[in-house]
Amino acid sequence: MLELRYNPLTDEWIIVSAFTQKRPTRPKTTECPICPGGVEFPGTYDLVSFDNKYPSLQLNPPNVVSESPILKRKPAKGNCEVIVYTSNHQSSLSEMPLLQIEKLIEMWVDRTRDLMQYNFVKYIFIFENRGQEVGASLEHPHGQLYAFPFIPIRISRKLDAFEKGYEEHKKCVICKILEEELSKKERIVYENETMITIVPFYARFPYEVHIYPKRHVDSFLYLSGQEKKDLAKALKIITMKYDRLFNIPFPYMMMFFQSPVNTKDFSRIFHFHVEFNPPKRDKNKIKWMASVETGTWTFINPKIPEEAAQELRNIKVEVK
Amino acid sequence: MKILGHSFEDGKITFEAENFVIRLKVKKIPEGYIISGEIKGKPKRVEIFRTEMPEIFFINNWQSWGPAKKMKRGEKLKIPEKILENFGYGFNPNPHLFEQNVVSDYFYGEKKLVVGFLSSKYAHPFFLFDGHEVVGYLDYFEATYEDFIPLEPLIILHGNLDDLLPVYAEYVKLKNNLQITKRNPVGWSSWYQYFSKLTWEDILKNLGLAKEYLYEVFQIDDSWEIDIGDWQPNEKFPPLEEMAKTIRKHGFIPGIWIAPFSVSETSLLAKNHKDWLVKDENDSPLLAYRNWNKNIYALDITNEEAAKWLKNIFKRLKDAGFEYFKIDFLFAGAIPGKRHLNISPIEAYRLGLKFIREVVEDSFILGCGAPLLPSVGLVDGMRIGPDTAPYYNPETPGAFIPNAFYALRNTITRYYMNGKWWWNDPDCLLLRNIDTELNLWEKKAYAFVSGMLNNMIIQSDDLSLSIERYLLDSALKLRGGRAFVKGLMEEVYEIFAEGTGIGNVKLRINLKKERSELSVDEKSIKLLKQVKTKGDGRKFNYYQQKGDDKDA
Numbered sequence: 001m002l003e004l005r006y007n008p009l010t011d012e013w014i015i016v017s018a019f020t021q022k023r024p025t026r027p028k029t030t031e032c033p034i035c036p037g038g039v040e041f042p043g044t045y046d047l048v049s050f051d052n053k054y055p056s057l058q059l060n061p062p063n064v065v066s067e068s069p070i071l072k073r074k075p076a077k078g079n080c081e082v083i084v085y086t087s088n089h090q091s092s093l094s095e096m097p098l099l100q101i102e103k104l105i106e107m108w109v110d111r112t113r114d115l116m117q118y119n120f121v122k123y124i125f126i127f128e129n130r131g132q133e134v135g136a137s138l139e140h141p142h143g144q145l146y147a148f149p150f151i152p153i154r155i156s157r158k159l160d161a162f163e164k165g166y167e168e169h170k171k172c173v174i175c176k177i178l179e180e181e182l183s184k185k186e187r188i189v190y191e192n193e194t195m196i197t198i199v200p201f202y203a204r205f206p207y208e209v210h211i212y213p214k215r216h217v218d219s220f221l222y223l224s225g226q227e228k229k230d231l232a233k234a235l236k237i238i239t240m241k242y243d244r245l246f247n248i249p250f251p252y253m254m255m256f257f258q259s260p261v262n263t264k265d266f267s268r269i270f271h272f273h274v275e276f277n278p279p280k281r282d283k284n285k286i287k288w289m290a291s292v293e294t295g296t297w298t299f300i301n302p303k304i305p306e307e308a309a310q311e312l313r314n315i316k317v318e319v320k
Numbered sequence: 321m322k323i324l325g326h327s328f329e330d331g332k333i334t335f336e337a338e339n340f341v342i343r344l345k346v347k348k349i350p351e352g353y354i355i356s357g358e359i360k361g362k363p364k365r366v367e368i369f370r371t372e373m374p375e376i377f378f379i380n381n382w383q384s385w386g387p388a389k390k391m392k393r394g395e396k397l398k399i400p401e402k403i404l405e406n407f408g409y410g411f412n413p414n415p416h417l418f419e420q421n422v423v424s425d426y427f428y429g430e431k432k433l434v435v436g437f438l439s440s441k442y443a444h445p446f447f448l449f450d451g452h453e454v455v456g457y458l459d460y461f462e463a464t465y466e467d468f469i470p471l472e473p474l475i476i477l478h479g480n481l482d483d484l485l486p487v488y489a490e491y492v493k494l495k496n497n498l499q500i501t502k503r504n505p506v507g508w509s510s511w512y513q514y515f516s517k518l519t520w521e522d523i524l525k526n527l528g529l530a531k532e533y534l535y536e537v538f539q540i541d542d543s544w545e546i547d548i549g550d551w552q553p554n555e556k557f558p559p560l561e562e563m564a565k566t567i568r569k570h571g572f573i574p575g576i577w578i579a580p581f582s583v584s585e586t587s588l589l590a591k592n593h594k595d596w597l598v599k600d601e602n603d604s605p606l607l608a609y610r611n612w613n614k615n616i617y618a619l620d621i622t623n624e625e626a627a628k629w630l631k632n633i634f635k636r637l638k639d640a641g642f643e644y645f646k647i648d649f650l651f652a653g654a655i656p657g658k659r660h661l662n663i664s665p666i667e668a669y670r671l672g673l674k675f676i677r678e679v680v681e682d683s684f685i686l687g688c689g690a691p692l693l694p695s696v697g698l699v700d701g702m703r704i705g706p707d708t709a710p711y712y713n714p715e716t717p718g719a720f721i722p723n724a725f726y727a728l729r730n731t732i733t734r735y736y737m738n739g740k741w742w743w744n745d746p747d748c749l750l751l752r753n754i755d756t757e758l759n760l761w762e763k764k765a766y767a768f769v770s771g772m773l774n775n776m777i778i779q780s781d782d783l784s785l786s787i788e789r790y791l792l793d794s795a796l797k798l799r800g801g802r803a804f805v806k807g808l809m810e811e812v813y814e815i816f817a818e819g820t821g822i823g824n825v826k827l828r829i830n831l832k833k834e835r836s837e838l839s840v841d842e843k844s845i846k847l848l849k850q851v852k853t854k855g856d857g858r859k860f861n862y863y864q865q866k867g868d869d870k871d872a
Contacts (some may be wrong), residue, residue, distance in 0.1 A: 040860075045862055045864075046862075046863060046864040046865070047862075047863040047864070048860060048861065048862050048863065049860075049861045049863075050858060050859065050860040050861065051858035051859050051860075053856075053858065099845075099865075102845050103845055103847060103863065103864075103865055106844065106845050106846075106847045106863070107847065107861075107863045109819075110847065110849065110861075110863070111861070113800075113819075114861075117502055119499060119502065163350065166350055167350040217818075219819075221802075221818070221819040222801075222802060222818035222819045222824070224818075224823070224824045224841045224843070224844075225823055225824070225841045225842065225843025225844035225845075226841070226843050228843075228844060228845075229843060262499065264490070264493075264494055265486075265490045265493075265740070267802075268483075268487070
C-alpha cells in the first residue's frame with residue numbers, strides 16, 4: 001500500500017507506505033547495495049541520485065479513492081530519491097574531501113532544479129539521517145530527498161513564522177537574527193565569509209546547529225559559487241566537530257530548508273538554512289523525542305545553547 | 321490617499337450611487353493594503369482611488385506594445401499624429417482620455433509606492449494623472465450587473481518601487497490563481513527577416529538550415545493567409561496540413577500567426593457577416609485600427625455564430641498539426657462598442673481567449689498586441705513591448721513604432737511579469753550581420769538581457785546569412801535563473817540573475833549610451849550528468865565533475 005491519508009485532528013497528511021518496511025537494515029560492507037558492485041551499481045561512479053526502491057512517494061503512485069468526507073486519501077504522488085555522496089563506503093561528510101562536498105552541493109542544486117519541473121511538486125526536502133540512533137538503514141554515506149506534493153506541516157509553520165516576523169521587523173527573520181548573533185557572537189560555532197553556523201538561541205536539541213547564509217537567499221538554486229564553497233566548508237567543519245565531541249561517529253539528522261516551489265513566491269521572507277538535529281546529549285545518552293516533544297511539539301532542551309556553542313567552538317579542527 | 325472618498329483604514333465601506341452599489345473590505349498585508357469587494361448596477365466608470373500626483377512616476381500602458389516607463393509631472397508621451405489616428409484603441413480603450421491626459425493602466429508606481437489593480441475580469445482598471453492628482457478608475461463601460469460581481473481588487477504597497485513591482489506581480493499571480501506552463505519556448509519566427517514578403521520557399525530553406533540550432537518551435541508569421549479574417553493559406557503557401565507536417569518532419573513544433581479578433585474590410589468575412597462585427601453608436605462596423613493599408617474591424621465574439629466560427633478556425637489549425645499559436649492584435653477584441661450581448665469589452669475579450677484555449681487545449685498560446693491584465697491565465701506567453709526592428713534608435717518617438725531600443729527597454733521594465741503571469745516574449749533576436757543596422761553591442765545586449773531575464777527566446781533571421789550565432793547560445797545559457805532589476809526609474813539598470821545556466825550573473829546596462837558591464841560568478845563547479853533508467857523503471861542520475869573522467 002502507498003497512499004496519503006489526511007489527519008483531520010492536526011490538518012496534516014500522513015504517508016502510508018508498506019514499501020519502506022521491506023528495506024534492508026544496516027547490511028554488512030560486503031553486501032552494501034550502494035557500493036560499486038552492489039545490487040544498485042554494477043559499475044563504479046562518483047556521485048549518484050536515484051529513485052528509492054522503497055519509496056514513500058512516487059511519480060506514478062497507485063490510484064486511491066477517497067470514500068469518506070472525513071477520512072480522506074490521496075495518491076502518494078511525489079518522488080523519493082537516495083543521494084549517494086561518494087563511492088567510498090567508509091567515508092562521511094566529516095571525512096570527505098571538500099571538493100566532494102562541493103560536488104554534492106551542485107548535485108543537490110541539480111536535483112532541486114529537476115524536480116521542481118513537476119508542477120505538482122510543492123516542497124523539495126533534502127536530508128541525511130546519520131547513525132542508527134536516527135534510523136539510518138545503510139552505513140554508506142548517503143542522504144535522501146523527498147519531493148512532496150504539499151507543503152509539510154512544519155515547513156508551513158516556518159513560513160507562517162517568517163511571514164509574521166517580516167511584518168513585525170520589516171525584514172527577513174533570519175537576517176534580523178544574524179544582526180544580533182554577529183554582534184553578540186556567543187552562540188557562533190564557526191563562520192566564514194558567507195556562512196555562519198550557530199547553536200541557535202531557540203535550539204531544541206542539546207547540540208543542535210544551524211547554518212545560515214549571511215546574504216538573504218531562499219534556495220540552493222541561487223547560492224553563489226563562493227557561498228557553495230563556504231557551505232561545503234561549514235558542513236565539513238560542523239560534522240568534524242561533532243565527531244570529535246565524544247570521539248564517536250556522531251549521529252545526526254541534517255536537514256536543508258529551502259523555499260517551496262510551484263506555489264506562492266516566498267523568496268522575500270524565507271531564508272535558506274540547514275538544521276543539524278543530533279539526538280545525543282552525552283556520549284551514551286540520547287535526547288529522545290518522547291511524549292512531550294512528539295505529543296505537543298514542545299521541546300525540553302537539557303543543554304544551555306550558549307554552553308553547547310562554546311563546547312563546539314572550542315573543538316579545533318583543521319580543513320585543508 | 322482616499323478610497324471612494326474615505327480614508328481606507330475604515331475597514332468596511334458601502335457606497336451607494338444612483339446607478340450602482342459598492343461594498344468594500346480593507347485588508348492589511350505586510351506591504352500595505354488590499355481593498356476588495358463587490359459591485360452591482362450600471363457602474364460605468366467608477367472612481368476607486370485618489371491621491372496627490374508625485375513629481376515622477378512609473379506608468380504602464382494597457383497592452384503589449386505600449387510603454388512601461390518613468391515619467392515626470394507635465395510630460396506627455398510623444399506619439400506621431402498618424403499613429404494615434406490609426407491605432408487609437410491600441411493606446412487605450414478610451415482613446416480620447418489617452419490623448420488628453422497621462423494614463424497608466426492596471427498599476428502605477430512612485431519611488432516609495434505602487435498602487436495597482438489585481439485583476440481585470442469585468443472592468444478596465446486605470447489611473448488618470450489629472451491636474452495635481454492621480455485617480456484610479458474601474459471602467460465597466462455600458463455593462464449592467466443585476467447581481468453583485470467581485471470588484472477588481474486594489475492593492476496599495478509601500479516600500480521601494482524596485483522591490484514592489486515583483487510583489488505586485490506576485491499578488492496578481494495569487495489573486496488569479498495562476499500556474500503557468502513549464503514550457504518556455506525557444507524558436508524561430510519569419511517576421512523580422514521576411515515581413516509580409518514571406519514565401520513557402522523561404523520556410524523550406526530555413527527549415528533545412530534550422531537543425532543546426534536549438535529551436536523547439538518553428539513559427540510562420542503574418543503573410544500566409546488570404547486576408548485578415550480569411551484564415552486560409554494564400555496562393556504562396558501549401559495547405560495547412562502540409563505546412564505543419566513539413567515543420568514537424570524537420571523536428572520542430574509547428575507554429576503559426578493569426579489575428580483572431582481582427583477582420584479586414586476587404587475580407588470575405590467582413591463582407592458576408594457584417595452582423596459579426598463590433599458596431600459603433602450608428603450600428604456601423606466600428607473601426608478598431610488601420611493596418612495593412614486597410615480598415616480593420618473587431619469580431620463580436622458574443623455573437624454565437626461568430627464564436628462558433630472562431631472555434632472552427634482554431635480547430636482547423638490544431639487539427640492540421642499546429643501546436644504553437646501567436647495570436648496578435650488582440651486589443652481589437654477588447655474595444656468598447658456595441659456587441660450582441662451587453663457585457664463589458666473586457667468580459668468579451670476574456671470570453672474570446674477562453675474559446676481559443678478550449679479548442680487548442682494545452683498548445684502554447686503567445687499573446688501579442690494584447691491587453692495585459694485581462695489576459696492572465698489565458699495565454700502561456702506574452703509580448704511585453706513594441707515590435708523590435710533591425711535598428712536601435714533611442715532618439716525617435718517610442719510608442720508603437722518598431723525599434724529594438726524601445727522593445728529592449730520594455731523587456732526590462734516589465735520583467736517582473738515573467739514566470740508569474742506568463743513567459744515574457746521580449747520579441748525576436750535579430751543576430752544577422754547584413755540586412756540590419758544593429759551593431760554588435762545592440763545584438764549582444766538584446767540576447768544577454770533576454771536570457772538573463774529567463775524570457776522566451778525566438779530568433780528571426782534568414783539562416784543562410786552570416787549570423788552571430790554564439791549570441792543565441794549565450795542567451796540560452798543565461799536562462800533558467802531568477803532575475804531582479806534595480807533602477808527601474810533610473811537611466812542605468814542593474815540586472816541580477818541568480819541560478820542561470822552559468823551561475824549568478826550581474827549586468828549593469830545603460831541602454832541609451834550603449835554601455836554595459838557583465839560580471840559572472842565563475843566559482844561554481846560544473847557537473848556532467850548522465851541519466852539511466854533501470855529495468856524496474858527507476859531513474860539513476862550519475863554525476864561527475866566536468867573534465868573529470870576518473871572515479872572519485
